[in-house]
């Protein structure tokens with residue numbers, strides 16, 4: 001018992017330099033549908049987010065919900081397919097996407113954060129024209145590519161002590177269209193527009209893997225391009241790494257792809273000597289042992 005308390009105190013003490021480094025920092029967390037898990041895992045994620053806020057970080061949560069969209073599409077008998085990690089989205093599908101993301105998934109996360117004593121407010125990319133989109137690719141239908149980001153609403157929320165929780169649904173430039181935006185793409189666009197200190201992409205794999213299946217703990221943009229060209233980075237990992245590169249270009253300091261199913265994944269990454277997952281950034285040398 002005493003030993004446990006000593007270990008806890010040591011962990012807190014070791015966190016000091018990281019707490020100092022991240023005070024006032026903007027950290028965008030993409031919470032993928034596959035990383036969400038059961039209610040207990042959701043509560044644990046929410047606790048981490050509330051703790052971040054408590055120690056002076058400004059967390060902005062952007063979520064996915066692909067598996068939950070699949071469930072409802074399945075019940076409705078609507079077939080769905082993905083191309084290069086993005087869902088081909090017709091009119092009927094985009095309605096289901098908006099219902100699931102802005103409704104069920106968004107409010108589940110908001111409630112979980114509030115249950116832990118945080119103040120979460122859920123919005124989508126439509127609110128205050130946060131994410132204005134054009135069609136990404138005519139073959140994908142109503143899949144949006146963000147072209148104009150109005151992130152002041154996020155600053156207003158976090159400056160008021162509120163944790164914004166964003167559903168990746170965008171509005172069109174004209175005709176009041178609704179766009180389905182890949183959650184990673186949305187998180188990257190938001191992190192880029194906020195020039196966030198960190199973008200954490202929480203998924204269900206331990207990081208970006210090489211051809212042997214080993215997680216690469218740190219990658220440069222060049223290495224990402226090379227692994228993609230060789231087909232080692234594939235499927236759902238493509239929007240993640242594309243997002244990482246675009247976010248770095250836009251001024252985000254570093255992007256981490258990590259396993260959201262590990263307990264306290266976000267805290268482990270931000271506040272301990274051990275990083276988690278794959279860190280993608282251009283030049284700075286790595287300061288933490290990872291893995």
Ligand SMILES: Nc1ncnc2c1ncn2[C@@H]1O[C@H](COP(=O)(O)OP(=O)(O)O)[C@@H](O)[C@H]1O
Nearest residue numbers: 032033034203204207208209232233234236237
């Ligand atoms: N090189 C790679 N390293 C790790 N995962 C990869 C790689 N290439 C493809 N993947 C796939 O990408 C998936 C993650 O994307 P996705 O399922 O869309 O996650 P999420 O729902 O969390 O956004 C992994 O489960 C894995 O199957």
Ligand SMILES: CC(=O)N[C@@H](CCC(=O)OP(=O)(O)O)C(=O)O
Nearest residue numbers: 032033064065066086087182183
């Ligand atoms: C265009 C596109 O693919 N949109 C995604 C949006 C949800 C998402 O990104 O969910 P995950 O993060 O859980 O994968 C979709 O329809 O599934």
